[in-house]
Amino acid sequence: MIDLESAISKERRITLKLPGATSNLGPGLDCLGLALNIYSKMSFFILPENDPGIPLITFKGSIAKSSLAQDQGTLTYTILSRLWKQDQNLLQRARIIIDSEIPLGVGLGSSSTAILGALWAANVFKDRIPTAPALLAEACELEGHPETLAACLLGSMVVCGPSSTSKKIVxxxxxxxxxxxxxxxxxxYSLTTPTARRILPKEVKFEDAVHNIQKTALLVAAVSRNDEQALMEALDDRMHEPYRAQLVPELSRLRRELASQPIIGCVLSGAGSSVLVVVNEKRKVKVLEQIKDWAESEVKPPRVLDLQVDQEGIQELQI
Incomplete structure (x- = not known):
């Protein structure tokens, strides 16, 4: 089989490094996103001519072992198909290699990497320079929740909301x-967004809505001022986690396990099924050790990832 990475000229290939991302951070439902230093490397190639013997999509890394890998590849290729609908020759010559360490379907932004990777490649191969506002606008038309997309795109923490005067995302x-x-x-186990949405109530109590507004505002202030005590107070949700906890029993079990530990907070990652523990690096070793011991005691041991926040967002690699 042809080695695409060595056989295709630089002008006909691009390689992107895209961070995973979490969202909500407790009370910030559908408005807060945070990039993670776990990555998907996506390489896009344009063959000189179509070769049916070369797979459309090749998987490497952890994703190659996932039963959901094909869904990730299909999403990426489907977006290219939409964008290049009028250029079938280009589409037929496109090939993709996905080398990802991001677990799929567990609230860590894997779909955002697929969407943004395809959009970036589609722009570059059409000689258009991708810009963050344009990419985010395009991505949001494909994926209705901008906070994870924006975190993956920009890095660090993002606050998102729809414009009151246009269709833009601020x-x-x-x-x-x-x-x-x-x-x-x-x-x-994985948890789809529609499943996690359906369990939410159609209406919430006024006091719960006010609670979340207060906590989200406090969370943003805590991050801005590097106030750990304020963040501990802020990571408290009443609008989605009490309901989604029914689908992710690990959330309540882990909170009980860490009740006496000096963590900053323990929240769902996105809609689940992953759980996110925030901890100061000075106190992480002991907390991480206890979480790993707890995980090993579970009937179906979950994967434990020791991460930090990605500060860069999407990067186009010069290979």
Whole structure:
């Protein structure tokens, strides 16, 4: 089989490094995103001519072992197909290699990497320079929740919301304090966004809505001012986690396990199924050890990831 990475000229290939991402961070439902230093490397190639003997999509890394890998590849290729609908010759010559360490279907932004990777490649191969606002606008037409997309695109923490005067998404990027590390507990089962949405109530109590507004505002202030005590108070949700906890029992079990530990907070990662633990790097070793011991005691041990926040967002690699 042809080695695409060595056989195709630089003008006909691009390689992207895209971070995973989490969202919500407790109370910030559908408006807060955070990039993670776990990555998907996506390489896009344009063959000189179509060769049916070369697979459309090749998987490497952890994703190659996932039963959901084909879904990730299909999403990427489907987006290219939409964007290049009028250029079938280009589409037929396109090939993709996905080398990803991001677990799929567990609330860590894998779909955002697929969407943004395809959009970036589609622009570059059409000699258009990708810009963050344009990419985010295009991506949001394909994926209705911008916070994970924006975090993957821009890096660090983002606050997102729809414009009141246009169809644009307004984003603000904040610098997440580097000493606040993240431990992700990723169960063996996946959880689709529609499933996690359906369990939410159609209406919420007024006092719960006010609670979340207050906590989200406090969370943003805590990050901006590097105030760990304020962040501990802010990571408290009443609008989605009490309901989604029914689908992710690891959330309540892990909170009980860590009740006496000096963590900053423990929240769902996105809609689940992963759980996110925020901890100061000075206290991480003991907490991480306890989480790993707890995970090993589970009937179906979840994967434990020792992560930090990615500060760069999408990067085009010169290979």
């Amino acid at each position: 984003t603000q990027r904040l610098n997440w304090p580097r000493e606040w590390h993240l431990i992700v507990v990723s169960p063996q």
